[in-house]
Amino acid sequence: MSHTEFVFILNLLLFLRVVAQFRDHEQQQWPVPYRRFDHRPAVDSYCEALYPFCPTGDRDGRIPYMRDTDVISVYRLQTPVWEFKYGDLLGKFHIMHDAIGFSSSETGANYTMEWYELFQLGNCTFPHLRPEVYAPFWCNQGAACFFEGIDDLHWSQNGTLEKIGEITGSQFNEMAQWVQDDNKTGIYYETWTVRSDPSPNTTVWFESYDCSQFVHRTYRKLKELGAKLSSRSQTNYTKIYLYSGEPTYLGNDSAIFGQPGLKNLALDIRSFYHTFRPHQSFKDFVISLLEAFDKIVLDKSFYLYYNFEYWHLPMKPPYLQITYEEVPLP
Numbered sequence: 578m579s580h581t582e583f584v585f586i587l588n589l590l591l592f593l594r595v596v597a598q599f600r601d602h603e604q605q606q607w608p609v610p611y612r613r614f615d616h617r618p619a620v621d622s623y624c625e626a627l628y629p630f631c632p633t634g635d636r637d638g639r640i641p642y643m644r645d646t647d648v649i650s651v652y653r654l655q656t657p658v659w660e661f662k663y664g665d666l667l668g669k670f671h672i673m674h675d676a677i678g679f680s681s682s683e684t685g686a687n688y689t690m691e692w693y694e695l696f697q698l699g700n701c702t703f704p705h706l707r708p709e710v711y712a713p714f715w716c717n718q719g720a721a722c723f724f725e726g727i728d729d730l731h732w733s734q735n736g737t738l739e740k741i742g743e744i745t746g747s748q749f750n751e752m753a754q755w756v757q758d759d760n761k762t763g764i765y766y767e768t769w770t771v772r773s774d775p776s777p778n779t780t781v782w783f784e785s786y787d788c789s790q791f792v793h794r795t796y797r798k799l800k801e802l803g804a805k806l807s808s809r810s811q812t813n814y815t816k817i818y819l820y821s822g823e824p825t826y827l828g829n830d831s832a833i834f835g836q837p838g839l840k841n842l843a844l845d846i847r848s849f850y851h852t853f854r855p856h857q858s859f860k861d862f863v864i865s866l867l868e869a870f871d872k873i874v875l876d877k878s879f880y881l882y883y884n885f886e887y888w889h890l891p892m893k894p895p896y897l898q899i900t901y902e903e904v905p906l907p
């Protein structure tokens with residue numbers, strides 16, 4: 578090999594190394610950003626809602642326009658997911674649903690705004706294995722619902738109904754525009770938060786995308802618009818954690834389930850999800866979670882579906898936790 582050839586090959590190797598590092602570096606953005614879409618696709622007719630989504634909301638998701646000079650009160654709303662009261666085992670979980678309330682001082686009208694699953698939580702957490710479809714099939718869309726009225730009793734009796742601030746009509750209108758954009762681009766629900774360790778300041782691999790995250794995003798938006806929010810009590814939220822070492826990217830449906838070469842992986846993912854079928858009730862969902870726990874502890878392995886792509890999680894203790902922890906107002 579001549580000197581020039583040697584230098585050329587050396588440079589090439591260096592270049593490839595840089596490219597590899599660059600790609601590695603690109604891979605290693607944690608938490609993995611939640612993917613935004615440019616529009617919300619039509620729902621597959623296979624997915625069937627047990628309860629209709631947003632029955633009293635505007636059909637086109639319109640939010641009423643407030644006069645710029647109006648003063649709008651903002652409420653923090655939280656209520657337990659009541660199915661949890663059945664059975665001692667379920668009673669100890671502190672699983673809450675979160676929403677935001679608004680009331681106009683000019684018109685006296687009030688409104689509730691929340692973000693939740695179109696086809697219930699079980700369907701957002703576990704896919705369907707359909708005999709005629711090779712890839713697991715997900716009914717995992719979530720969306721924002723805005724409707725007139727605040728059911729004071731529903732929120733205040735066993736949960737929270739607290740005024741946390743006031744905004745102007747124009748701040749409200751800007752927020753409404755943001756909610757509509759957020760609703761069009763953030764289309765699927767994600768139950769799990771995946772992190773490396775329960776102690777504070779450890780790496781978060783994936784963030785959840787659920788009702789409470791919507792509430793936090795909205796609070797941050799309101800703060801950005803100049804609102805001041807404050808609460809007299811601790812503002813705690815439910816989180817469902819998985820604990821794992823560094824996740825490995827596997828690929829999307831067509832990459833995994835369309836490749837004969839990846840048949841073993843495809844079958845392994847199918848068999849993993851076979852244990853956790855989506856169920857009809859919330860109680861069965863919790864039983865599924867506990868089954869998941871057993872399986873995860875035995876196999877130390879979890880296939881996570883995020884951004885419509887699969888990741889492998891090398892699970893580690895304490896594997897799975899449901900917490901009710903403080904997230905301060907921004």
Ligand SMILES: *[C@@H]1O[C@H](CO)[C@@H](O)[C@H](O)[C@H]1NC(C)=O
Nearest residue numbers: 623624625627697700856857
């Ligand atoms: C989940 O999806 C299935 C199939 O679309 C549907 O029958 C069911 O009503 C949905 N909801 C729940 C809670 O399982």
Ligand SMILES: *[C@@H]1O[C@H](CO)[C@@H](O)[C@H](O)[C@H]1NC(C)=O
Nearest residue numbers: 637638720721722723757760
């Ligand atoms: C959000 O999207 C859903 C699904 O398309 C729709 O039903 C709902 O009205 C929208 N909500 C808002 C506030 O735009």
Ligand SMILES: *[C@@H]1O[C@H](CO)[C@@H](O)[C@H](O)[C@H]1NC(C)=O
Nearest residue numbers: 652678680686687726727729
């Ligand atoms: C919302 O409006 C209803 C009907 O006027 C009223 O009963 C309720 O107290 C109001 N709630 C809040 C938090 O403003």
Ligand SMILES: *[C@@H]1O[C@H](CO)[C@@H](O)[C@H](O)[C@H]1NC(C)=O
Nearest residue numbers: 659662730731732733734735
């Ligand atoms: C509050 O909790 C009690 C006791 O569990 C229950 O009977 C009642 O229906 C709950 N209220 C609301 C509004 O959910």
Ligand SMILES: *[C@@H]1O[C@H](CO)[C@@H](O)[C@H](O)[C@H]1NC(C)=O
Nearest residue numbers: 774775776777778779780781
């Ligand atoms: C976590 O990070 C925050 C901000 O960087 C710091 O104030 C806090 O002390 C850290 N906590 C621990 C337990 O390291």
Ligand SMILES: *[C@@H]1O[C@H](CO)[C@@H](O)[C@H](O)[C@H]1NC(C)=O
Nearest residue numbers: 827828829830831832833885
């Ligand atoms: C799936 O991933 C491949 C690359 O791995 C990409 O070319 C393809 O567009 C992806 N399909 C979808 C539906 O995103």
Ligand SMILES: *[C@@H]1O[C@H](CO)[C@@H](O)[C@H](O)[C@H]1NC(C)=O
Nearest residue numbers: 671811812813901902903904
């Ligand atoms: C709320 O969160 C804080 C800190 O995350 C925790 O110490 C406290 O026990 C929680 N409150 C409840 C009622 O669980």
